[in-house]
Amino acid sequence: MKDDDTKAKLVRYEFDPTNPPPLTDEQRERLRALDAMKDEDIDFSDIPPLTEDFWKNAVRGKFYRPVKKQVTVRLDADVLEYFKTKQDGKRGYQTAINAALRKVFEEEMRKAG
Incomplete structure (x- = not known):
């Protein structure tokens, strides 16, 4: 298959999280069924257990990107x-x-916490 053929078959979708498309009736029904389900009825068998080894190299906040806000602040020279x-x-x-x-x-939050 040529690159031109591949590019011709690409489909792109844009999603605006602030304005999502309306849910279908089927999606609403699935959400109602999930909401009605008891915690003990949830099947977790396909989720591997998380061991201590898994968390050994974890970094808190690695993927957290707080929203930046532009401000004016006066600092000592x-x-x-x-x-x-x-x-x-x-x-x-x-x-x-x-x-x-x-x-x-973060240090202040630890002390307060």
């Missing part, structure tokens, strides 16, 4: 210069500032 110098004057100093604030934030 020496603090800003520190972060800019740390990045060799390159882009990324804002990310470094965010990482430092996140570290403090």
Whole structure:
């Protein structure tokens, strides 16, 4: 099969999670049946057990991407210069500032928690 043939058969769909297509009657019925099911009636036999080895190399938050929000903030000049110098004057100093604030934030949350 040629590349041109493959490209001609590709179908692309776009999905807007803020405006999903309406559910069909069949989909609504399946959801009602699942909602009515008791937890003990759920068949987990096709799910492999998760052992300690599975979690050994897990990294908390690896796939978590918090939403960024643009703000204006005033920083002491020496603090800003520190972060800019740390990045060799390159882009990324804002990310470094965010990482430092996140570290403090997470520590405070641990103490409160």
